[in-house]
Amino acid sequence: MSDTLTLHLQDLYIYPVKSLGGIRLQEATIEARGLRHDRRWLIVNEHNQFMTQRQTSGMALLQVAPAHNGFLITHRTRPDLLPLFVPFxxxxxxxxxxxxxxxxxxxWRGELAADEWLSKALGCTCRLVYMSDMxxxxxxxxxxxxxxxxxxxxAYPFLLVGQGSLDELNSRLTEPVPMNRFRPNLVFSGGLAHAEDEWQEFRIGELTFRAVAACDRCVVTTIDQITGQKNPETLRxxxxxxxxxxxxxxGQNVTGPGYGRLRIGDGLTVVSYK
Structure with a gap:
């Protein structure tokens, strides 16, 4: 029972397109598949197989910003590529x-203009597709x-990471890394390092979540989300x-209530332990 400190929700993130940049929110709506608009879009190759930074590290250079009824994708190092608007x-x-x-x-297929923009940005033929409620x-x-x-x-609707867990890792690294290396949806503060490993059920505000499996990590943790460069020190x-x-x-893979609303600052209470 390691969480002897007051716990609260520190950060909320969605990633509208899998493996592209995230958006930090002040509050978010929960739906059956996780946070609303989280990873509902996907980039696939010419064989309709999903693409991620695992194989295409240049995807880290594609950043996402909120826009009215959608979001903008921009390329950090290609000013010739004008921002791409994508509806939610x-x-x-x-x-x-x-x-x-x-x-x-x-x-469902996105617009042809999005396919063309992403193909230029990533240097390969690709398509943007959307997961509908169907x-x-x-x-x-x-x-x-x-x-x-x-x-x-x-594999799971939510990913939870404690700020204390990142602080522990950074205390061991030559160069500290930010939380975006781990792409969480929910970040909490106030607990000791890796306190989330021990949890089974927990509440954020009045909503109940379940930590079901530890998250195994890959090469994405070594990719700088600003430059796209790899440094193996993080994973090593x-x-x-x-x-x-x-x-x-x-971190922990998490399932949730399927509905509700979260806000930064909400209290977190552990209900049961593994």
Whole structure:
């Protein structure tokens, strides 16, 4: 029972396009698949297979900013590419099936102009696709209630990380890294390092969440989200003290209530432990 300090929600993030930059929010609405607008868009290659920074580190250079009824994508080092506006939702005129991990998912196509912009930005043929509410992508039923669904996130609706966990990592690094290396939705403060590992059920405000599995980490943690450059120190250092079963763990995958609203500053209470 390591969380002896007052806990509260410090940061809220959504990532409208999987593996592109995030948007920090003051408050957010929860829906069945996670935070509203989180990872509902996905970039796929010419074979309709999902793309991430794992294989295409240049995606880190594509930053996302809020706009009216949508968001803007800009390239950090390509001023010749004017900002691309993407609405929060697509229209169903064109559809296709895409592959993300082991899942085959029905999706709607974005605008051709977005495909062209992203293909120029990333130097390869790619498409932008949207997950509508019609699409069914299930969360692992072995760990979660039946009929639970997820967006284009890797596997779960939410990712939770404690600020204390990042502080512990940074105390071991030559050059500290920001939280954006780990792409969380929910960041809490007030707890000790890796307190979230021990939690099972917890409440943020009046809403109940469940920590179901530790998050195993990959090469994305080594990519500077400003420059797109890789430095293996982050993952190597994490591996030196956070390896379990051959995987490097940091943060918790979480399921939520399917509805409600969160605000920065909301109190966090642990209900039960693993």
């Amino acid at each position: 939702e697509a229209r169903p005129e064109r559809s296709l099936f895409v592959t993300i991990w082991d899942d085959f998912v029905f999706a 699409a069914m992508r299930s969360v692992d039923p072995a760990l979660n209630p039946a009929d639970a669904v997820v967006s284009f996130a890797d 250092t994490l591996a030196s003290y956070r390896t379990l079963g051959g995987k490097v763990m940091f």
